[in-house]
Amino acid sequence: MVRGYLLSVLFSAFAMANASAQSTGQVTLGVLTDMSSVYADSAGKGSVAAVQLAIEDVGGKALGQPVKLVSADYQMKTDVALSIAREWFDRDGVDAIFDVVNSGTALAINNLVKDKKKLAFITAAAADQIGGTECNGYGIGFLYNFTSIVKTVVQAQLAKGYKTWFLMLPDAAYGDLMNAAIRRELTAGGGQIVGSVRFPFETQDFSSYLLQAKASGAQLIVSTSGGAANINIMKQAREFGLPSKTQKVGGMIDILTDVKSAGLRVMQGQEYATSFYWNMDDRTRAFAKRFYAKMGKMPTNNQAGGYSAALQYLKAVNAIGSKDPQKVFAYLKTIKFDDAVTRHGTLRPGGRLVRDMYLVRAKKPEDQKGDWDYYDVVATIGPEQAFGPLSESRCAMDK
Numbered sequence: 001m002v003r004g005y006l007l008s009v010l011f012s013a014f015a016m017a018n019a020s021a022q023s024t025g026q027v028t029l030g031v032l033t034d035m036s037s038v039y040a041d042s043a044g045k046g047s048v049a050a051v052q053l054a055i056e057d058v059g060g061k062a063l064g065q066p067v068k069l070v071s072a073d074y075q076m077k078t079d080v081a082l083s084i085a086r087e088w089f090d091r092d093g094v095d096a097i098f099d100v101v102n103s104g105t106a107l108a109i110n111n112l113v114k115d116k117k118k119l120a121f122i123t124a125a126a127a128d129q130i131g132g133t134e135c136n137g138y139g140i141g142f143l144y145n146f147t148s149i150v151k152t153v154v155q156a157q158l159a160k161g162y163k164t165w166f167l168m169l170p171d172a173a174y175g176d177l178m179n180a181a182i183r184r185e186l187t188a189g190g191g192q193i194v195g196s197v198r199f200p201f202e203t204q205d206f207s208s209y210l211l212q213a214k215a216s217g218a219q220l221i222v223s224t225s226g227g228a229a230n231i232n233i234m235k236q237a238r239e240f241g242l243p244s245k246t247q248k249v250g251g252m253i254d255i256l257t258d259v260k261s262a263g264l265r266v267m268q269g270q271e272y273a274t275s276f277y278w279n280m281d282d283r284t285r286a287f288a289k290r291f292y293a294k295m296g297k298m299p300t301n302n303q304a305g306g307y308s309a310a311l312q313y314l315k316a317v318n319a320i321g322s323k324d325p326q327k328v329f330a331y332l333k334t335i336k337f338d339d340a341v342t343r344h345g346t347l348r349p350g351g352r353l354v355r356d357m358y359l360v361r362a363k364k365p366e367d368q369k370g371d372w373d374y375y376d377v378v379a380t381i382g383p384e385q386a387f388g389p390l391s392e393s394r395c396a397m398d399k
Contacts, residue, residue: 110139131352350395
């Protein structure tokens with residue numbers, strides 16, 4: 001009996017020591033991104049560099065030890081992403097994942113971190129379910145979501161009289177979610193979708209889709225994607241006389257590198273939603289200058305979001321003296337997020353960060369003042385207006 005008691009005490013002591021080591025040992029961050037496919041330019045190695053800048057900004061250490069950074073290219077394949085993430089958690093001691101480019105993969109990672117009791121800061125995907133219907137206290141929708149993107153753009157375009165829309169949607173979970181969000185907001189504002197098409201991610205020739213869009217008579221033809229697809233749509237639209245006096249071609253979410261690739265002669269006048277623009281003020285420019293020194297280009301909103309998320313995570317770990325995910329999550333809900341990237345940010349109970357969003361407009365070529373000077377900030381949309389009030393949240397943890 002005494003022997004059993006002693007074994008029980010020893011086991012309890014071992015468990016407590018192990019738990020303490022897990023919450024106070026070396027902090028390891030993982031950037032799970034696309035380095036070889038359509039979003040390699042807007043995320044990819046730039047996302048890794050941005051997180052490295054965040055590590056530098058806390059002196060390279062957390063809990064008194066050097067912060068470790070690992071990264072991987074999941075090739076835009078959800079099964080590959082899950083395999084990497086499981087290995088990171090089970091073998092490599094990764095404490096938090098950042099980036100994750102598309103919504104389908106982000107939702108899968110969101111479910112995984114719930115099971116593994118780890119944190120994921122989704123800084124490159126827009127699924128409303130993260131911090132929404134699939135909120136779980138471990139997955140954090142950090143940058144934007146479909147609601148904030150759509151509210152920012154739809155309300156601005158409706159105010160200009162663009163009531164009829166034609167949507168060009170990627171044939172993926174992202175396209176489904178974007179379609180639903182636009183339809184909901186547009187209908188509520190008195191507009192309507194008069195047609196839509198879906199295209200595979202690898203599509204390069206959009207001729208047939210653009211002909212359908214032009215024939216629809218829609219006042220606004222909307223490219224809902226980013227990366228190569230968006231660039232090709234905008235370039236090829238001109239071959240069919242678009243935009244015209246009666247039809248405008250527009251987008252939804254800003255990807256700075258798309259404008260760089262297509263050029264302002266193609267993109268001028270386009271309006272987008274974004275959570276960050278490098279040339280907005282002194283703080284954004286200071287961060288962008290450091291990023292440029294590493295990457296030779298200015299940061300996109302996705303890359304900047306990774307910086308902000310990693311910075312706030314590391315600050316939280318150091319503030320509470322623990323990397324325990326539940327304690328970190330609880331602490332993050334108590335603070336105001338304010339840094340070079342995130343303004344007026346607060347984390348809702350279910351894991352949705354709400355923050356300022358911006359409507360930006362691509363400049364005319366003659367108004368550009370230097371390389372990467374592509375946008376004017378047209379409007380700032382506050383957190384409640386962009387993401388909707390807490391009372392409208394579909395997350396059970398927000399009630």
